[in-house]
Amino acid sequence: MAVSIEELQAKAKQLRKHIIRMTTAAGSGHPSSSLSAVEMITALYFGGFMKYRPQEPQWPSRDRFILSKGHAVPALYAAMAEAGYFTVEATMSLRKLGSVFEGHPNMARMPGIEASTGSLGQGLSIGLGQALGLRLDKLDSRVFVMTGDGELDEGQVWEAAAAAGKFKPGNLTLIVDQNGYQQTGATKDVLDMRPIADKFAAFGWHTQVVNGNCQANAFAALTIATNIKDRPTCIVSQTQKGFGILPLLEAEGDLNYHGKPLSAALAEKAIAFLGS
Amino acid sequence: MYYGELSGLKLGAATRDAFGDALKELGAKHPEVVVVDADVGNSTRTEPFMKAFPERSFNVGIAESNMVSVASGLASCGKTAVCSSFATFLLSNAFDQLRMSVAFPKMNVKFVGSHSGISIGEDGPSQMGIEDVSLACSLPGVKVIVPSDAVQTAAATAAMLAEHGPIYLRTGRSKVAILYPNGCDFQIGKAIQLRDGSDVTIIANGLMVAAAVDAATELAKAGVSARVLDMHTVKPVDEEAIVKAARETQRIVVVEEHLMHGGLGSVVATVVSRTVPVPMAYVNVGDCFAESGDPQGLLDKYGLNPAAIVAAVKSVMG
Ligand SMILES: Cc1ncc(C[n+]2csc(CCOP(=O)(O)OP(=O)(O)O)c2C)c(N)n1
Ligand SMILES: [Mg+2]
Numbered sequence: 016m017a018v019s020i021e022e023l024q025a026k027a028k029q030l031r032k033h034i035i036r037m038t039t040a041a042g043s044g045h046p047s048s049s050l051s052a053v054e055m056i057t058a059l060y061f062g063g064f065m066k067y068r069p070q071e072p073q074w075p076s077r078d079r080f081i082l083s084k085g086h087a088v089p090a091l092y093a094a095m096a097e098a099g100y101f102t103v104e105a106t107m108s109l110r111k112l113g114s115v116f117e118g119h120p121n122m123a124r125m126p127g128i129e130a131s132t133g134s135l136g137q138g139l140s141i142g143l144g145q146a147l148g149l150r151l152d153k154l155d156s157r158v159f160v161m162t163g164d165g166e167l168d169e170g171q172v173w174e175a176a177a178a179a180g181k182f183k184p185g186n187l188t189l190i191v192d193q194n195g196y197q198q199t200g201a202t203k204d205v206l207d208m209r210p211i212a213d214k215f216a217a218f219g220w221h222t223q224v225v226n227g228n229c230q231a232n233a234f235a236a237l238t239i240a241t242n243i244k245d246r247p248t249c250i251v252s253q254t255q256k257g258f259g260i261l262p263l264l265e266a267e268g269d270l271n272y273h274g275k276p277l278s279a280a281l282a283e284k285a286i287a288f289l290g291s
Numbered sequence: 292m293y294y295g296e297l298s299g300l301k302l303g304a305a306t307r308d309a310f311g312d313a314l315k316e317l318g319a320k321h322p323e324v325v326v327v328d329a330d331v332g333n334s335t336r337t338e339p340f341m342k343a344f345p346e347r348s349f350n351v352g353i354a355e356s357n358m359v360s361v362a363s364g365l366a367s368c369g370k371t372a373v374c375s376s377f378a379t380f381l382l383s384n385a386f387d388q389l390r391m392s393v394a395f396p397k398m399n400v401k402f403v404g405s406h407s408g409i410s411i412g413e414d415g416p417s418q419m420g421i422e423d424v425s426l427a428c429s430l431p432g433v434k435v436i437v438p439s440d441a442v443q444t445a446a447a448t449a450a451m452l453a454e455h456g457p458i459y460l461r462t463g464r465s466k467v468a469i470l471y472p473n474g475c476d477f478q479i480g481k482a483i484q485l486r487d488g489s490d491v492t493i494i495a496n497g498l499m500v501a502a503a504v505d506a507a508t509e510l511a512k513a514g515v516s517a518r519v520l521d522m523h524t525v526k527p528v529d530e531e532a533i534v535k536a537a538r539e540t541q542r543i544v545v546v547e548e549h550l551m552h553g554g555l556g557s558v559v560a561t562v563v564s565r566t567v568p569v570p571m572a573y574v575n576v577g578d579c580f581a582e583s584g585d586p587q588g589l590l591d592k593y594g595l596n597p598a599a600i601v602a603a604v605k606s607v608m609g
């Protein structure tokens with residue numbers, strides 16, 4: 016292993032700080048949805064699971080990451096900045112007029128973004144199309160898609176799950192960021208889609224259920240998934256929304272904390288809480 | 292009876308058949324073309340391609356939303372992705388996917404809607420695409436083509452595949468008269484003048500072009516000189532041809548097998564009103580759902596025939 020779990024953990028901490036700074040500077044956005052996804056995104060971009068060239072974002076042989084839960088894009092911008100697509104400083108223009116760091120991923124304005132998302136439910140279908148296209152071209156590239164757990168309410172996800180079961184792209188990996196919340200409450204109360212892994216398994220997918228906020232578990236799950244080449248793979252990544260600063264959000268009385276930035280004072284506390 | 296017969300035109304294939312044959316033929320020359328269909332390939336006529344090139348064909352089942360986004364993913368890998376369903380299922384069921392997965396990222400997806408209009412007949416309103424052009428035109432950057440005969444459909448299919456970017460092609464189920472000789476010139480966005488005239492211009496597309504020609508034939512007998520424009524591209528519409536027609540004939544009638552709101556009539560009116568305002572009239576399905584019935588019976592009942600066009604012309608002649 017080229018990179019150690021400790022190094023990934025340090026990277027994840029950086030990402031968390033960028034996410035908080037970015038969204039607080041923007042005065043809007045979805046930091047808690049971004050924070051739950053950090054370990055998986057860190058493992059993808061820095062754990063050696065994805066080949067990509069920041070200086071040549073359209074490199075045909077690259078692996079692709081689609082953030083289907085597009086509102087968590089601060090996590091993606093943070094990873095891309097750390098990977099060298101642009102500076103961390105540039106991402107601080109998030110959501111400002113004229114900035115390419117839009118509130119949701121926009122591939123037409125930013126090379127390296129693999130799908131324009133923000134209308135939940137479409138990313139897995141797009142990823143399936145890409146996986147089939149790459150397979151047709153006999154390219155050894157993999158497509159990773161991340162959805163939310165609330166996002167699974169969308170019927171299109173299941174159209175894609177079934178179709179992937181039919182076409183069996185061995186180069187498609189879905190990560191479900193199961194953070195337990197969606198916009199108006201806990202997923203178990205709004206629309207309980209569990210058991211998630213069983214549903215994908217029923218469509219012929221390889222499935223795993225892991226602690227997605229454990230960096231070592233995230234790494235191990237991706238190692239297993241990327242070694243499966245004969246069918247699509249699903250990682251149910253059990254996480255916590257706002258992971259990393261949970262005690263602070265708990266003190267605020269909102270463990271979902273959906274779609275709101277931290278105040279400047281809270282952000283400062285959060286960054287101190289994360290430590291160096 | 293068929294539209295164009297009165298004017299001596301021969302009956303040809305349905306535009307969906309012409310599309311399907313052209314797609315298969317072009318597929319042989321263009322390995323980058325892939326097809327995604329949603330269990331209606333034998334209706335939309337993607338089937339000949341899918342049979343000839345199974346490795347490049349994906350039937351995703353009755354799942355139009357998934358179909359459109361899968362096509363987007365294939366296009367983002369450099370493919371020319373063609374996806375198709377009945378016009379109404381494609382545009383209405385998968386509209387957000389067309390918006391987010393196709394139009395917004397400017398994907399090279401060609402989406403083809405068959406079974407357009409009320410002339411599909413007996414299957415009834417649930418299957419009739421009469422809002423599709425309006426929906427497709429509302430998508431920024433999407434081009435919208437409504438060909439009028441089999442020859443033009445083949446040419447439009449080739450032109451569409453040759454051009455990069457999102458395009459909607461609307462085809463029909465019923466056989467239509469042949470308006471054009473093989474190898475005729477076709478350019479996206481360039482209207483074709485089928486008849487010259489000085490008193491009024493009838494602007495039509497799809498099935499209604501042949502009806503417009505018949506109307507012009509009738510009008511000529513009554514001493515009215517009608518120009519007929521085949522406005523096969525609704526977006527970007529041929530403004531030059533519209534302005535010229537408004538200036539030279541002073542009256543315009545727009546004819547389409549579509550609802551009154553947001554189709555060709557609205558598009559032409561927008562151009563006329565800000566350039567050369569002239570009296571206009573419209574022949575379309577109106578603001579209603581149709582019903583089951585035989586195709587010609589429906590076209591007559593909903594006022595989509597040469598007689599209705601003649602009446603509209605008379606209304607603007609004053
Ligand atoms: C099609 C669609 N409907 C509604 C929304 C509004 N929305 C944004 S985030 C969200 C909740 C998403 O929950 P989940 O997928 O669990 O993501 P999380 O924020 O928990 O990571 C909703 C409903 C949307 N973006 N797209
Ligand atoms: Mg969630």
